[in-house]
Amino acid sequence: MSNIFPSPNPGRLRIFIRSLAALLDERPPEARLLHEGGALLQQLIAVDDWLPDVYTQAQPERYQQYLLHADSAERFSIVSFVWGPGQTTPIHDHTVWGLIGMLRGAEYSQAYKSSADGRLRPDGEPVKLLPGTVEAVSPTVGDIHQVRNAFADNVSVSIHVYGANIGAVKRSVYGEDGSRKSFISGYSNSHLPNIWDRSIELKNQ
Secondary structure, three states, rough: OOOOOOOOOOHHHHHHHHHHHHHHOOOOHHHHHHHHHHHHHHHHOOOOOOOHHHHHHOOOOOOOEEEEEOOOOOOOOEEEEOOOOOOOOEHHHHOOOOOEEEEEEEEEEEEEEOOOOEEEEEEEEEEEEEOEEEEEOOOOEOOOOOOEEEEOOEEEEEEEOOOHHHHHHOEEOOOOOOOOEEEOOOOOOOOOOOOOOOOHHHHHH
């Protein structure tokens, strides 16, 4: 696999990782974490020049979840979600806090909630995420949703940040009848972007 490591501007992702880690070091309440973490993610996705091409590749069989970074203590992970034309997730949960930032294209996020008869029903209208938009999920603010690419003929890419090593978290997918099935998502890639080699930058100083 070529072009695994180079990134046009890896410093943007490094700054985000350091800033989010510093925020988590303060052990903020979730409301503050989602607000300030969302602002940091918004800064990251405001400029689209840092994500290596290899982590933007769609596959015809299903959407892709590429791991970009996992905190050494597994306090958070960062992934790029790549949506092929018309691709959609099942209804699912996360069990941890999450921030979703739209980088390219667009996607629809439909929240769900349980009704009195135990079935899952849409909670409001779908939210359309456009580039620069950030949405939060968590068990406290709403954790069950379904996401789909807004385009039937284009690839969309979103950057997700979760409060755990999300590929190793036991979660659930749901049927509209309220049935649930456990799953662990894993990741679509086996190599991480090398954003920590600062030698070229230092040589140019």
